[in-house]
Amino acid sequence: MEQLQHLSASFANAVWGTPLVLLLLGGGLFFAIYSRFMPYRHFGHAFGIMLGRHDTPDQPGELSHAQALAAALSGTMGLGNISGVALAIVAGGPGAVFWMWMSALVGIATKFFTCTLGVMYRGKDSEGKLQGGPMYIIREALPRGFYPLAILFSLAGLVGTLPIFQANQLTALVRENLFPGGEPLLTSFLIGCAMAAVVALVIFGGLQRVAKVAIALLPIMVITYLAMTLYLLLLHYAQVPGLLASIVTDAFNPQAVGGGLLGVILIGVSRGAFSNEAGVGTEVMAHGAAKTNEPIREGLVAMMGPVADTLIVCTCTALVILLAGTWTDPGDLTGITLTANAFRADLGTLGVGLLLFVTLILASTTMFTMWYYGAKCFGFLFGARLQHYYRWFFVLAVVFGASVSIDVVFNLISGSYGLMAIPTMLATLMLAGRVKAAAKEYFHRHPY
Template sequence: METIGEAFQALSGFLWGPPLIILVVGGGLYFLIYSRMGPYRYFGHAIAILRGKYDDPDDPGDITHAQALSAALSGTLGLGNIAGVAVAIGMGGPGAVFWMWVTAVVGVATKFFTCTLSIMYRGRDSIGQLQGGPMYIIREGLGERWRWLAVFFCVVGLFGTLPIVQINQLTQVVRDVIFVPAELVDPDNHFTFDLIFGLLVAGIVAAVIFGGIKRVGYVAARLVPSMVAVYLLMTAGVLAAHVADLPGHLLFIVRDAFTAESIGGGVLGMITIGVMRGAFSNEAGIGTEVMAHGAAKTKEPVREGLVAMMGPVIDTLIVCTCTALVILVTGVWQQEDLGGVSMTAMAFGDVLPGELGAWVIAFVVLIFASSTMFTFWYYGAKCLGYLIGAERQHWYKYFYTALIVVGAVVSLEAVFGIIDSAYALMAIPTMTATLLLSPRVLAAARDYFQRLKRD
């Protein structure tokens, strides 16, 4: 397993080289400048849309604006905010968090452009149902000669939407926090536990995903707000106890981002890690969230773009920052024997009384990981449906459920390497199509904002 993990880590490191970083971060910066930061001025209007002020049950689509954002956030507000931040700090040092912030700031513009397109260029699948996503944006917006790019996105999307990171880290935290301390599992021989736990979770996830996207949206809309509130309350408690240290740690993050004094890999290596983990956290420019927002009930593409742009602010600028500060102020990031979600669990365990912190973080990870696993099935199924026909896309549910069990028993390095590699490849068609179609988004935005001012 270690050899496989190292191979996938090497592959992801190669794919996330300077050209792709320029495409993702530079592309987001281009959207920000090209739009003259127009979308950034409409967060208040986005909240009004989210609250249902403009909902019309007769509009085309499957789920409301709120459910679309919740479904997208259930995919992004997952292990990227707990394990992903810990991995970023462990591999790239505290400065990597700064580059995660950069992906979020420009990711606001990226999400606005990509998710506006998700409504603007929805298309019919092989059974006539309205669908959204990068593959339909490419097919409907760029035409038949670009169809190969849509196929490429769907092929790599089948791997990028696997639930292996979520189940892997959920298994790890439940095992290390609950069963190992109780001496019910041998910390050096836990394959049987991992397998049984993976089978149990697979059964729970199957019960939800076989209900379709409407059930996913229903469950996500109830899980996500409460899960974020509980996690932020926990982090607020930890940070309040270290409030005097926060300015120094924030300054350290910024300074380390340009000096890489905490690691030996240099600034470029730190930027690569920060951008990878930022992409895993908010998925701006990757394309998965475009599929969720493409299911929203609306006739106004710009409205869904405004709702979607809130995602990077919530999951990266707020939640990931809280996680990073908890890890830094408690000093656990300097312990070499900790990795992934165990680092975050240890940080809370060091502050909250007794074993309460570790137990609470285990519960939060359960909710975070479960909500993400509920959502990612939908993305993969849409990719398969585009490739072989929507009437056969339900086959992905069985494949997806089986991969939950596999993800529970493989190494952390392998699962992150697989997903990072797939995300890198998914970003190429998503960002390419969005850059080519960006003038149409800007024209639609200008028209919408002018009508909004007149109303």
């Protein structure tokens, strides 16, 4: 197992090096400046689109704007917001949170550009059905010589969208709080089987069922989680300004935890990308299924994701963990268990119970959406007619993920996310001019 952990860590570190961080942060900053910060000036219109004021149910696609955002958020707003933040703070200290914020701020522009292209360059799969995603953008909009980038994205997507991280962290929380005296491997296996049954029940109903479940569950989860965290922050309101200050100062500390300034930046950006997926390309597949012939509208809806995901939910998690103070000496606590311990400090058993409820929703909705992403990658590589076989593989992966090491799981998924970002960002940078032109034409027709 030690060898496997070492190999997985080497893989993740090799992918998440300085070049990829520059590609994501630099690319997002380029999109913001190149568009003259246009996406940031239209949040009101984006909110109106999300509320259904501009829905066009007779146009091509599978989902309404709100359903597409819910499906995308159910993938991005997952355990990265809870356990991923804990892992980031333990590895890089409070400063890692600042660089998560930066990845989200530039990620707003990145999501606008990538998801606009996801609708602008939809392509047909082997069964003639309209599909969106970075692999279709590359195939439809770029010269044939760039086709290997589409293959790279799809291969990395098959691994990066596996549900093993979600299954692992949910199992850890359930096992340690509901079955603390059970035999770990057997308990994990049984929990994994139960999760697999629930996942199968939803994903065998297709994307429409996934979106409906996400729309029903996500608001409940967000309200519950924000209520928990706001209560704790109000309880310790005097400490909050100091914690926010430590996040900013540690972000530029040459002696910061995690390898100094560069190390903190790498940790923060990689965890931020794992959380909000801006530039990774998974969200493009969900928004590419929207029922619209107006690509700009879907780009505007998509850009709200990093705000809700990282700037709000991840910040709440970070402040709760920093308040508890256990991140400096976590001991055997890792990921979700460190976050649970932070809530237990003030809310006791109730806090852990509420976190278990939130985690159950987060993990479940994320796994539902990840199936859709993985199936699209599988269909692109091997043919859409074989996609139904992927469901069975995905369900088995839930059981597998419940029983393996958190370090191996996180490194494998994180590294694969990094590989997915390379073709997504390169293609978007090459096609940025077409998005800018489309946005100019759209706002000329619809002056808001």
